[in-house]
Amino acid sequence: MKLEVKRIVKNFGGLQALKGVSFTIDSPQLVGLIGPNGAGKTTLTNIITGMLAPTSGEIWLNGERIDGMRPYAIARRGLGRTFQVTRAFRRLTVMENMLVPALARNPRADRHAMEQKAREILAFLTLDHLTNEYARSLSGGQQKLLELGRLLMLDPQIIILDEPFAGVHPRLQRTIYDYIRRVREAGKAIILISHDMESIFTLSERLMVLNFGELIADGPPDEVRRMPEVIDAYLGRDEEEETEHA
Amino acid sequence: MRRSAQLNTQYQARYTLWGLAALGVLILLIFPLLFRQQPYWLYIASQALFYAILASSWALLAGYNGQFSFAHMAFMGLATYASGILGRETGFLAFDLSPWVSIPLGVLFTGFVGLVIGYLCLRLRKTYLALFTIAFAEITRLVIKAEVKFTGGPNGLPLKPLLESTSYVPVYYLMVALFLGTLLAMYVLVRSRYGLYFQAVREDEDAAAALGVNVVNTRILAFVVSSMIAGLAGAVFHHFPTVGLVVPDEMIIGRMSLVLAMAIIGGSNSLIAAALGAIFIHFSLEWLQEIPLPAAILRTLEAHRATLESLGFGLGENGLKTNAWRMVGFGMLLMVTLRFRQNGLIAPLLERLSRRHVIQEIAARRRAREEEEIEVSDEPNEQVGGAS
């Protein structure tokens, strides 16, 4: 797998949200992406997954240029994402939610095999007792888990998780934690966007810091957290806050 | 023990549903025997089936795919006019085709227009789509009305008979076949992966796209299929020797509201509920046209004939004519249904029948899970509108 993001610029009117962001992911790894609010993390995600067109720059996936492709085409090439706000298909059942990406990715897939796979994923996510329930009767945290499970049914190589821990009950957070580990062990690359520093530093093998539309750091987490510009921009303040709370 | 009990209810539910479906088909088939002496009711029944096809195909587009189009009757009319024009002997584009040829051509033409309109609607969200389709429907109707040379104008366009016989019986059975055929086709479609795509796109376009669903194709497919079915119903129905004429006023927004109300009152997220709603409402409206009353009451009312007539009612030989008032009541029913039973009056019943075992199973498994561990104090999301 190889995802190359090359000099992505995005302007909204007079505002420059991204000022030439470049990075490459070419092996299964867990990449943390952090940055203060408004740094451009979600904009970057939307551009990589085709929901927004970049003002300039290129994105390549496995040697194929994907910027300008429509979101579904990018998803079918193995690049999946979740959203910051839960977006389960509320009037479909949990199982139907799971089948949508499976059949979209591979229309000729055997439906029974897919259902079996979905059941295994649901069991791991502790949602198996709700297989035939409508998604709208699930709790907010369960809907988030469902979205994560649904994403696996797409069978992606690279996934972008946008704030998977936000607003989730601690017990379900642990499940999400395990989920991320397992997906990583299954040989997929993950870009994890989160404000939860503890999980970012525990999970990440590589850390990118986005500040005012610029990638100001990209490297091993331990090095990145010691870089002065990162501390200035973001981490320093945050760690102080954390100690205060503790 | 529990498991076999579950299986039992599951099979029960399935048998009940199939049993009801078989009963429905049986009633459709023997209906002419029951009303042998009253061919008028046979005609009403074929009309009801015409509306049932329109309501269920609208439900496919609006209920399953979330595109609240008001152009459905316009598509019905377009196919009918196209078929009529291709079939006539003289005039513009007159090829004197047999209805068996002109109807499919008219339906294809409608599919093409549906493709264009569906494509244009892609960027429009709910309210804007409704506004745009109203504009399209009105433009279509007004142009057809104005272009007298092409279309016959306000007086309508005569259509060749599809069948030789002018009896109501073959007309009725042909309509039954068309109704069951289209319903089955749509049912197969919504049970396929496309049905899942339709609903996923209705729920959340961006999320569906992020999971690999081609939103553009899905929306256009729903538009084209539903328009073509509306067109087919319109063209076949108007080619019956008992009808034989189409007028532009059948495409007015008021008539569209009728179909929409039938689907909504039945329940627009179920094809069958929408169809049943249409059949039920069409028969009710027919019956309400002249409510049968005992002679004694009629004689009393006769004294107040003038008052009644000034209020828009009328007195027939056997009862009270309600004229426009039945539609007033019906409009009220639509609003009240929307307010208090947003999923319709019939759909939730079908849903309860078909999901009874699922609901029991989920409840049992939830209980089991609770026993296993202390439940998380994770509140369920907003759960407006009940269980269906």
Next chain:
Amino acid sequence: MLTPTVWDASLFHASPQLAVSGEFVLRLIIDGLMIGIIYALMAIGLTLIFSVLNIVSFAHGEFYMLGGYIVYFFLQTFEALPPLLSIVAAAIVTFAVGFLFERIFLQPMARGEVERPNEYAILVTFGLAFFLQFLMLGLVGPFPKKAHRLFDLPQIEGTFFRTTKATLFLGDITISAGRLFAALIALLALAGLLWFMYRTWTGRALQAVSQDRNAAAVVGINPLNMNTLAFSMGAMLAGLAGAVLVTVYSWVPWVGVPASSKSFVIIVLGGMGSIPGSLLGGLIIGVVESLGTGLFPDPARAQAYRDVFGLVIFALVLLLRPTGLFGRKL
């Protein structure tokens, strides 16, 4: 093309009896401006509803229709009373109907008790339109009605400026008294509306809610009451437009359908829902429609195409700026 059909001929050559004179065009423009003011009044009502409740009322045309019928029946029933009272009656009744509908059917939506609110708002206002159309059909029947003009003109004899009871002459240009009075009453209503919106506390509160619901709630404005007020006033403005136009056009229960689509076009044209913008949009639509109809080569089809013009503009604008109708996403 040895025997061109009437259609071909009329499309490509202006018919001789319609030799277009300057006076004729001027008359069309004046007619259009007068009707345009009334259209604007109705469009402002729709804007008010949208900006406060964030919904599009599909029953707007039916309030217009209702207002017209109330004037018609008032004039028939109370011949002795001053005719202007009929307009007041139309305003009161449409306000009341709007009030009841908002309280019963829209308020639950604002309180978050309705699932899928977008869909509900479309369908329930559509249901109201359906209900009102057939209610009037039941009450008055399908045959066109037309109210007599409210007043006669005073007799003035001049060379350039002179009048008969029904017509005002300015040189060679004729203006019908019915239209003139309709436009004047609409102007009066418009002035009243402006005064209300900009000079009273309630009017300012309405504007505040339309800009920021939460902030308005903080300073003690109850947004739910503002919803009711905005919807009722919007309905009343449509009712007023119908009330004055019933003396100009003939009235049937579905007369509101093309009228409401005109309101939509006006909002599109006129600066995204501002009151001056709607006024301008109304005038433009009035004139375009009047010229389009008057100058269309085939008079028989002209009447039919009068409504098509506006609808085509409307459809095009929707396609070209799908979220720009009111400058907000729906």
